[in-house]
Amino acid sequence: MARSGGTLISKCIGCMDGIDLLSEVHPFVASGQFNPITQAQKWFGIDTTAKLQALQLTQGISWAEGIALIHGWVAERGETLVIRDWSHLDYTGVPWVKPTYKLSTAEVLAKSFEVRQATTVRHPVDQWYSLKKLTVVAGQLTVADYLKGYRAFAEKAVEIGFVRYEDFTEAPTQSLQKLCEMLQIPFDSTYTEKWAAFANVTGDVPDQAPGRGNVLQEIKPLERRVADRRTLERFRASPDFEPSLELLGYEL
Numbered sequence: 001m002a003r004s005g006g007t008l009i010s011k012c013i014g015c016m017d018g019i020d021l022l023s024e025v026h027p028f029v030a031s032g033q034f035n036p037i038t039q040a041q042k043w044f045g046i047d048t049t050a051k052l053q054a055l056q057l058t059q060g061i062s063w064a065e066g067i068a069l070i071h072g073w074v075a076e077r078g079e080t081l082v083i084r085d086w087s088h089l090d091y092t093g094v095p096w097v098k099p100t101y102k103l104s105t106a107e108v109l110a111k112s113f114e115v116r117q118a119t120t121v122r123h124p125v126d127q128w129y130s131l132k133k134l135t136v137v138a139g140q141l142t143v144a145d146y147l148k149g150y151r152a153f154a155e156k157a158v159e160i161g162f163v164r165y166e167d168f169t170e171a172p173t174q175s176l177q178k179l180c181e182m183l184q185i186p187f188d189s190t191y192t193e194k195w196a197a198f199a200n201v202t203g204d205v206p207d208q209a210p211g212r213g214n215v216l217q218e219i220k221p222l223e224r225r226v227a228d229r230r231t232l233e234r235f236r237a238s239p240d241f242e243p244s245l246e247l248l249g250y251e252l
Contacts (some may be wrong), residue, residue: 004122005165007203015198017187024086043200060098091149118182122165151240
């Protein structure tokens, strides 16, 4: 979900040898920087112009067909396609869509592919405080609605398998090895030398706090924010809060 370390973890995986990573692509959105074809052209160095023009003369292509084309082009180079899902649209939605509480990207791709999945999570209170700082979300999301989506995602994460962001910051290599194993992709230990400079990813924006966002040069645990009492009361009043903590192994 948004603000749970997805950009940082994607930088680490995306910079590994033999990996071509699409970032925050989703069947609900195919414009601008979130267009998978655009990302493939810009980031993977794949010349798709002639092939796309030939297709467009006869028929348009769907989002899933676009992913299939990219997958084929990547496979021709002997590399592996990894997709960073934009699950914020599915489980929070604000301000773009109403959440569906299901992984739409995987559902669409499962019609044509064997989908290998892994999820990452973060403590809901810390994630909430980080999410609130996003201009597009500020003032448009209640704690109750956020936690409803968070619990639904946590239930799916338990079903698929997950790595906690906090554990990743404590032991990044071990966490990345686990994620690579879940995705059935080779782990590349040289990521340690490459991730900080890797720019082929969405969401790499400066944060309000020093040492975060795209100025980050070291993977380490963040200092936890001090939560105000009123916000904590709203969390504890939600029927989704404590079950989410239990699902993901977080302390109250």
